[in-house]
Amino acid sequence: MDVSVNSCISSPVEDSQRPILHVEARVKCAGDGIIVRTDLIRDEVTEWLLNNFIVLSIGQMISSFEGLSEPHAQALEFILVTECSRGNLESGAYQLQQVQLDVQVYQLRTRSEQQSSQKSHILEDSTVAGDNVAIATARVLALPSIDLEGLWETLDYDQPVQSTLLSAISRMVSFSARKLDKWTINWNRLILIWGPPGSGKTSLCRGLAQKLAIRLGKDYPQSKLFEINTYSLGSKYFGESSKLVNGMFENIETLLQEEEDTFICVFMDEIETLVARRDRALSSNEPFDAIRAVDAVLTGLDKLKEHSNVIIVCTSNLITALDQAFLDRVDIKQYIPQLSSRPTYNIYKDCLEELSQNGIIEGVSFDVVQVTPDDPQTALQYVEQAAEHLILPTFDEVLLHYGSFPDAIPTLLANAVFESEGLSGRTVRRLPALSLVLYSNGTRCDIRTAIEALRMGIASEWQAKTEAMMTMAGEHISGTTQANGQ
Ligand SMILES: Nc1ncnc2c1ncn2[C@@H]1O[C@H](COP(=O)(O)OP(=O)(O)OP(=O)(O)O)[C@@H](O)[C@H]1O
Numbered sequence: 066m067d068v069s070v071n072s073c074i075s076s077p078v079e080d081s082q083r084p085i086l087h088v089e090a091r092v093k094c095a096g097d098g099i100i101v102r103t104d105l106i107r108d109e110v111t112e113w114l115l116n117n118f119i120v121l122s123i124g125q126m127i128s129s130f131e132g133l134s135e136p137h138a139q140a141l142e143f144i145l146v147t148e149c150s151r152g153n154l155e156s157g158a159y160q161l162q163q164v165q166l167d168v169q170v171y172q173l174r175t176r177s178e179q180q181s182s183q184k185s186h187i188l189e190d191s192t193v194a195g196d197n198v199a200i201a202t203a204r205v206l207a208l209p210s211i212d213l214e215g216l217w218e219t220l221d222y223d224q225p226v227q228s229t230l231l232s233a234i235s236r237m238v239s240f241s242a243r244k245l246d247k248w249t250i251n252w253n254r255l256i257l258i259w260g261p262p263g264s265g266k267t268s269l270c271r272g273l274a275q276k277l278a279i280r281l282g283k284d285y286p287q288s289k290l291f292e293i294n295t296y297s298l299g300s301k302y303f304g305e306s307s308k309l310v311n312g313m314f315e316n317i318e319t320l321l322q323e324e325e326d327t328f329i330c331v332f333m334d335e336i337e338t339l340v341a342r343r344d345r346a347l348s349s350n351e352p353f354d355a356i357r358a359v360d361a362v363l364t365g366l367d368k369l370k371e372h373s374n375v376i377i378v379c380t381s382n383l384i385t386a387l388d389q390a391f392l393d394r395v396d397i398k399q400y401i402p403q404l405s406s407r408p409t410y411n412i413y414k415d416c417l418e419e420l421s422q423n424g425i426i427e428g429v430s431f432d433v434v435q436v437t438p439d440d441p442q443t444a445l446q447y448v449e450q451a452a453e454h455l456i457l458p459t460f461d462e463v464l465l466h467y468g469s470f471p472d473a474i475p476t477l478l479a480n481a482v483f484e485s486e487g488l489s490g491r492t493v494r495r496l497p498a499l500s501l502v503l504y505s506n507g508t509r510c511d512i513r514t515a516i517e518a519l520r521m522g523i524a525s526e527w528q529a530k531t532e533a534m535m536t537m538a539g540e541h542i543s544g545t546t547q548a549n550g551q
């Protein structure tokens with residue numbers, strides 16, 4: 066019998082203190098709706114990794130599975146080392162003896178499965194003004210979903226926001242599954258992601274739901290994302306909003322009761338549309354309907370917390386506009402700041418390389434080398450080499466090696482990054498392709514032209530922002546003058 070390296074040398078106490086190395090193993094989509102027994106594959110993959118590898122590195126992808134028994138080797142698409150909780154080695158390479166291995170096996174849910182589950186969760190209300198229309202909708206996605214694949218990986222933050230949230234929330238759900246006494250442990254599993262527009266909040270929440278489904282796959286073989294359309298709950302008909310909110314929460318409760326073994330992530334984007342401060346509504350002439358809708362959300366949240374298999378994730382641009390009682394129920398408040406230089410560079414790099422992969426930007430790679438390679442005393446030289454696709458250096462490499470070459474492509478891109486400081490993630494992601502369309506000609510160009518176009522796009526974005534601010538300031542002054550009767 067094979068005995069794992071870990072179990073030979075460690076006691077259980079030591080085991081629980083080791084960093085956890087998370088490894089995802091994706092099973093191929095069968096296409097015919099067949100869902101495989103991931104638990105069997107998980108045990109086998111864990112043993113296979115322990116027997117065949119001494120070290121695994123973050124980001125390492127394994128796609129040949131020699132020695133893994135059939136039909137499991139056939140079923141696997143790839144194995145990917147994703148992250149290490151409590152591990153902080155700069156190299157990102159971990160000896161398997163030093164870590165606990167956490168293998169998560171998953172299969173992406175196809176679109177046809179999602180459509181069938183979605184249909185059953187569209188709330189229809191035929192009572193409103195006699196119109197038989199669907200007015201309050203929720204999109205229900207079976208997770209992990211093919212539609213959300215790759216989203217998490219495109220997100221980039223200076224701080225380890227993603228791993229911190231993923232680890233904290235998955236542990237929160239695992240703790241809750243132990244049926245802690247509800248009078249003693251008082252949490253709502255309510256998470257608020259807030260920050261400026263375009264900083265990636267909505268994307269982060271969707272990606273988080275996908276990753277939680279994968280990470281919690283051991284405990285919950287099925288997972289669903291219940292994405293509420295918060296705007297549709299604010300009815301224009303007096304007295305209807307709170308009814309719609311109640312109906313929505315009842316719908317979620319029914320789902321939770323029917324599917325006790327399913328992990329449900331409820332997602333409410335732009336929550337300020339539903340839970341604006343009641344004290345402000347009271348002091349203004351807003352209808353009581355809005356206040357009742359907030360009450361209905363709070364009551365709904367209090368009911369949901371009884372179920373250990375649900376979390377509620379919300380986003381907001383305006384934390385100060387949110388009702389105090391709602392904020393008080395939030396367990397984790399996570400601020401997402403505007404992009405800094407490193408993530409901005411990574412997004413530009415991603416976009417430009419993607420454009421090159423598709424033949425729109427010519428392939429080229431860059432380096433800084435000694436003029437005479439054998440003599441370290443000789444001067445440094447910047448080189449560009451034709452390549453199949455564009456390969457840009459990392460941000461650290463640009464700062465370290467390219468600074469003394471002002472005309473080098475990586476330096477020009479870094480300049481574009483510094484010029485972008487203060488632009489939102491949404492704008493930064495849009496600009497490389499958009500600028501090419503606006504400021505270059507032809508179907509294919511070189512990287513120098515693409516970066517020139519990008520810098521023109523950035524300049525035009527700032528000009529538009531300045532003009533908008535001047536217009537707003539002008540309107541403010543004329544409004545104040547009119548109010549003073551001048
Ligand atoms: N930190 C980031 N890393 C990578 N991409 C980002 C980041 N921030 C924003 N983006 C990109 O910007 C776009 C908009 O993101 P998203 O809609 O999630 O932002 P948001 O914070 O929800 O915006 P809003 O407040 O306007 O709703 C997406 O394409 C996303 O990929």
Ligand SMILES: [Mg+2]
Binds near residue numbers: 266380
């Ligand atoms: Mg958003």
